[in-house]
Amino acid sequence: MKKTLSRRIVVVGAGGHAKVVIELLQVSGTWDIVGLVDPSPAGDAVLGVPVLGGDEVLPDVLAGGVSSAVIALGGNRLRERLGRRAQALGFDLPAIVHPSALVSPSSRLGAGVVVMARAVVGTEAFISDLAIVNTGAVLDHDNFVGIAGHVAPGCALAGNVSVGDRTLVGVGSAVRPQVRIGADVVVGAGSAVVADVPNGAMIGGVPARPLRKKESA
Numbered sequence: 001m002k003k004t005l006s007r008r009i010v011v012v013g014a015g016g017h018a019k020v021v022i023e024l025l026q027v028s029g030t031w032d033i034v035g036l037v038d039p040s041p042a043g044d045a046v047l048g049v050p051v052l053g054g055d056e057v058l059p060d061v062l063a064g065g066v067s068s069a070v071i072a073l074g075g076n077r078l079r080e081r082l083g084r085r086a087q088a089l090g091f092d093l094p095a096i097v098h099p100s101a102l103v104s105p106s107s108r109l110g111a112g113v114v115v116m117a118r119a120v121v122g123t124e125a126f127i128s129d130l131a132i133v134n135t136g137a138v139l140d141h142d143n144f145v146g147i148a149g150h151v152a153p154g155c156a157l158a159g160n161v162s163v164g165d166r167t168l169v170g171v172g173s174a175v176r177p178q179v180r181i182g183a184d185v186v187v188g189a190g191s192a193v194v195a196d197v198p199n200g201a202m203i204g205g206v207p208a209r210p211l212r213k214k215e216s217a
């Protein structure tokens, strides 16, 4: 029987998003997870994968011959920062795609992109480094997602939509064709985005309108 060669990878993060990424890697048949890196994990293992320690162990992991990493952190700014740090250390950040996802051959996935189960990345879509296309999200033709953007589960982005760097499109949202959502935006859960959104905004509702931000936000 033909033996599939697996590649070793370290997972940065040990929370809820990491759990889903671990399972994705386990079902992929491509990856052998050597461990998790998290400075304050809830336990000493997640889904049977041991926590190796905090970020300080990464150079030793690399020296041990593990040169691939996935940054499995839900926070967009943190994911960007730790992704760049891992790359600077010398890690390769492969794009990780669930076997049930549909990724167009004419689309492009940047370093460290994660595409979850049943997601669709459409024709000539461009997903930048460290972005997340979460479970069942549909990004149709010519979509652009910026660095460390996150399109949450069940979103539907029509053609030619642009999502800025570090922007979260909240779970179950829909976005009209051609709409440009700026950087560092939060689109609330279940929104319908029908017009362009400026950088740094928090919007929500149907149709989406600016939301009140907390004093500390």
Ligand SMILES: CC(=O)SCCNC(=O)CCNC(=O)[C@H](O)C(C)(C)COP(=O)(O)OP(=O)(O)OC[C@H]1O[C@@H](n2cnc3c(N)ncnc32)[C@H](O)[C@@H]1OP(=O)(O)O
Binding pocket: 134, 152, 153, 169, 170, 171, 186, 187, 188, 189, 190, 191, 202, 203, 204, 205, 211, 212, 213, 214
């Ligand atoms: C697998 C995964 O889990 S992936 C994770 C994906 N994450 C998400 O989708 C989370 C999206 N987050 C939300 O929708 C949040 O409600 C946010 C970020 C929009 C707002 O959260 P907070 O800052 O805590 O605001 P808060 O809950 O206090 O609400 C502020 C106001 O906005 C309203 N509001 C909050 N969320 C929404 C929404 N999705 N749509 C419409 N209005 C909303 C509230 O009713 C409130 O209105 P008020 O000022 O009239 O009282």
